[in-house]
Amino acid sequence: MYHRLAARARSVAALGFAAVAVELPGAGDRSPLPGAEQAHSDLTRAISAGERPTDDVIDRLILPLVDKAVPEWQITLDEVLGLPEIAERVGFSGGVIAIGTRLAAMDSRIAAAGLFAGSYVPRTTMEEARQVTIPLHVLLQWDDAGNDRQMALDLFDAFGSAEKTLYANMGGHTGVPPFAGDDAARFFARHLGGALG
Numbered sequence: 419m420y421h422r423l424a425a426r427a428r429s430v431a432a433l434g435f436a437a438v439a440v441e442l443p444g445a446g447d448r449s450p451l452p453g454a455e456q457a458h459s460d461l462t463r464a465i466s467a468g469e470r471p472t473d474d475v476i477d478r479l480i481l482p483l484v485d486k487a488v489p490e491w492q493i494t495l496d497e498v499l500g501l502p503e504i505a506e507r508v509g510f511s512g513g514v515i516a517i518g519t520r521l522a523a524m525d526s527r528i529a530a531a532g533l534f535a536g537s538y539v540p541r542t543t544m545e546e547a548r549q550v551t552i553p554l555h556v557l558l559q560w561d562d563a564g565n566d567r568q569m570a571l572d573l574f575d576a577f578g579s580a581e582k583t584l585y586a587n588m589g590g591h592t593g594v595p596p597f598a599g600d601d602a603a604r605f606f607a608r609h610l611g612g613a614l615g
Contacts, residue, residue, distance in 0.1 A: 426511075426599070433603055435610070436504055440494055442514070443486040451482045461538070465564065476538045480516050484543075487517045488524070495527055507610045511602065515556075515573065516543040523549040530609035531555070532602045535570035536562055536591055547576040554582040555605040557598055562591045 427437040444451035457479035464471040491510075498504055511532040512518045518533045523546045531550075535558040554577055558570050574584050583605070587595055 429599060429603065430606070433607060435509075435606065436498070438494060438498055440487070440490055443483055443490070451486065453478055454482065470566065471538060473541055477540045477542075480514070480538060480540050481542065483514065484516045484520050484540075487514070488520050491517070491521055492525060495525070499527065505611075509606045509610050511606075513537070515570075516540060519543050519546050519550060519573075519577075522552055522554075523547070528552060530606060532557070532605060535559075535573065536565050538566055539569050539573050544573060544576050547573055548578045551578050551580070553605070553609050554579045555602055556582065556584050557594065557602070558584060558586045559591055559593060560586050560588050561593075562589075564591055 423439050427439065430437045441448060444454050457475055460475045461471045461479055464475065495508060499506065499508070506527070507529045508527045509530045509532065510518050510521055510528050513534045514537050515533045515535055516537065516539055518531050520543070522528045522531045530553045532555040535556055556570075556574050556577075558567070558574075559565070560567065571584075574582065585598060585601060587593070587598060589595070
């Protein structure tokens with residue numbers, strides 16, 4: 419992930435944006451989240467059997483991550499926005515759509531969000547999506563075997579935003595075409611200002 423994130427950071431910096439990334443709770447060198455390994459095993463087992471994972475499995479896997487990550491992002495925003503060279507308009511771009519959804523629903527500093535529909539979605543995320551009213555750019559990899567496409571479409575429909583765009587590309591989870599980043603850059607430049615604005 420580091421090399422892809424570093425490349426994205428350099429790309430947005432070239433457009434005049436500052437970029438910051440936060441390691442997900444339980445990822446990298448961070449301590450595993452309690453119960454995450456079992457929940458992930460249950461999810462993998464259901465997908466391998468051709469079954470839809472139960473709401474309980476999705477909740478056990480995703481909600482502890484969201485509960486821990488969103489406050490960390492808010493602390494990060496507090497720190498970054500305290501720097502004199504950083505503008506007040508913030509965009510969020512992230513891969514766990516439940517994190518981005520909750521952050522956009524509860525933090526008014528987020529002015530626009532680019533979200534990747536590449537994970538399962540808890541029921542509470544569907545409810546939180548109705549509270550999201552900022553402009554959204556949602557990317558969906560149509561052939562992502564580890565993603566419930568219909569769940570992603572239902573979540574997109576649930577968002578309360580007057581301006582929301584769904585970009586669907588053929589290919590699996592890591593097959594995002596290079597031009598998708600250009601589309602996202604134009605979206606953020608339009609809503610946050612920047613070299614493409």
